Amino acid sequence: MSREEEIKKGLFDHTLVGEADEVVELTQEGIDLGMDPLDILFGALIPSLQEVGRLFEIGEYFVPEMLVAARAMQGAMALLRPLLVDKGAEPIGKVVMLTVKGDVHDIGKNLCNIMLEGEGFDIVDLGVNVKPEEVVAAVQEHQPQLLGFSAFLTTTMPFFKSNLAALSEAGLRDSVKVMVGGAPVTPEYADSVGADGFAPDASAAVRLAKKLMVDMGYDVSMGGDDSEGASALTTAVQAVEELMVKSGKHDE
C-alpha cells in the first residue's frame, strides 16, 4: 500500500471515530505529498461520513458519535479549503431546511444538512422554531425543489400539517416536494399529514432527496469532473463549518 493509500485509509478510520488531531495531521501530510484535495475528500472523508451515517442507521452509532465524526472532519476541511478552486458547477438541487414552530432541536437537521450538501445540494437553513408564514416566505424567495421539516417533539409534529396547509393556501404546495423527519416521526405520520416523503436519519434523507428529485425529472448524478467535485467540496466545507458554529451557539 502506498503512503497516499495509507493516508486515505487513516483519514477514513480516524474520521469514523472522531479523532480530530489525527485527521488534521494526515490531511496536512497528504497535502504536503501533493495529493489531490478532491481525492482526500471523496476518497476518504466523505466515504467515512457516509459510513458514519450507515452505522447510525443500523443502530451501531448514536448522535454523539456522529457529532465527533463531523467535528473531526472540520479540521481537515480547514486545510483543504484554501486549495479549492470552485469552477462554478451548479448544485443538483436546492433544499430549504427547518425545525418547525415551537421546537428548538436542530442536531438532526444539521446532520441532514451536512450529508445533503456533501452530496451536492444547495441548502437554505431557516434554523429552528420556524413559523408557517416564514416557510411560505422562504419558498417564495428561494424557490427550492425540496423542503425539509424537522420536529423532535410529539407536541410540535402537528406543525408539519400547519406548514403544508400554509403552503397550500399560498398556492405553493405543488411547487415543492416536502420531506419530514425527527425522532418521533413515523412514515405513517408523514403520510397522514400529506408529506411527500419521510427519512428517519441523515443518510436516508439524502436518498429520499435524490429520489424526489428524480421523480421530478432532475438529473442528480454527480462526481466525475473537477468542477462538480469542487462544488461539492465547497458545500461540504460550508455545511460542516455551519454545524460547528451552531454547536457552539445552540439555537439561532
Add this chain to the structure above:
Amino acid sequence: MEQMTSKQRFLAGLYGDPVDRPPAASIVSVITYELMDITGAHFPHANIEPEPMATLAAGAHEVMGFDSVMPIFSIAQEATALGCQVDWSDTDMMPNPTDSPWADRDVEIKLPDGFPDSFLEDKYVKCAIDAIRLLKQHFGDEVMVLGKVMGPWTLSYHCYNTQEFLFDTIMDPDRVRKSLETLAPVPLAYAAAQIEAGADAIVWADHATGDLVRNTMYRDYLLPHHQELIPQVEAPVILHCCGKTLDRVQYFSEAGFTCYHFESANPPDEMVEKAAGKMKLTGNVNNPVTLYARGPDEARAEAQAAIDAGVDIIAPECAVPLQAPVANLQAIVQTCKDNRHQ
C-alpha cells in the same frame, strides 16, 4: 370489586395491588387547545400563573376523566431558574429553553447563588409549586396529584446545550460528569417542595433516550446518580424517558424508580416482558398519529392493547399535541372503564 377513588386506583396500579379497573393517567401533559377552551384557562397564563395552571390541570380529571392531574405542562420551569432563556409569552405552543448558559466553555458550571432558596423562590418554579398546592386543596385524596421534575441529564440539555453535551459525552466526560453532579440537587429540591405542597408522586423526566445515546451512556453516566437520588425522594417516582428504550429498561429498573412511563416506539408486550417484576409501567398510547391525527376508535384500540399487554397504568406516551381532540383522550379513560374487573 368495590369502586375505588382515582387516587386509590392510581396508587394500586403503581404498587401492583388489585384495582377495580385499569387506572388511566395524565403523566406528562394531556393539555390541548380544546381543553383550554373548556376550562377557560389558556396559555400563556396557564404556564405562568398558579390559578389557571391548576384549573387547566384539573381538566385532565374533570373533563377527560383521568385518575391523575399534573400541572407542569412544559419542561422549562427549572431552566429559567437556572439561567436559561425561555419565551413564556406564546399562546399556542409549549415554552422551551432557547439559550444555554454553560454552552460557553469559559462559563463555570455551577448553580445560581443562593440555591436552593433562590431556585424555589423563582417565579416559574414557585408557580408550579403553588399550582400543586391548589390542586391538592381542590381534590384532597380523591384524585392523584402528580408533580414533575427534570433530572440532571435533561437539565444538562438545557443548561449546557444539547449538542455540546452529547458531543462531550465522548470528548470531555469530566465536564459532562461535572454538569450531572452540579445539577443533581435540583430535582431533589424541586421534588421535595412539590411533595410538601401536596404531590402524591413525582414524574422524573431524564431523556437519556435511545434516539440520542447508547444504553451504556445511561448506565455509566446517569444510573449512579439515579441510584443515589431516587431513594431520597419521599414519594413514588415515575421515570419518563422518551423514544426507544427497550435496550436500557434493565438499567432503569436498577435505579429505584417505582414506575416507568414509556412511549409507543416500544411495543407494550415487549416492554412488559423486560420490566416484569422489576418496576411498574405506564403508557403508551401514541400521540402524533393516534391521539392527534386519528379518532376515538383508534385510541381505544391502543389503550386496550396496552391493557392486554399488562401495562399497569394506561396513559398517552408523552406530552400530547395541543391540537389533539379531547374525545380521543376521553376514549382512553372509557377503555379503562370498560375493563372494569368483576
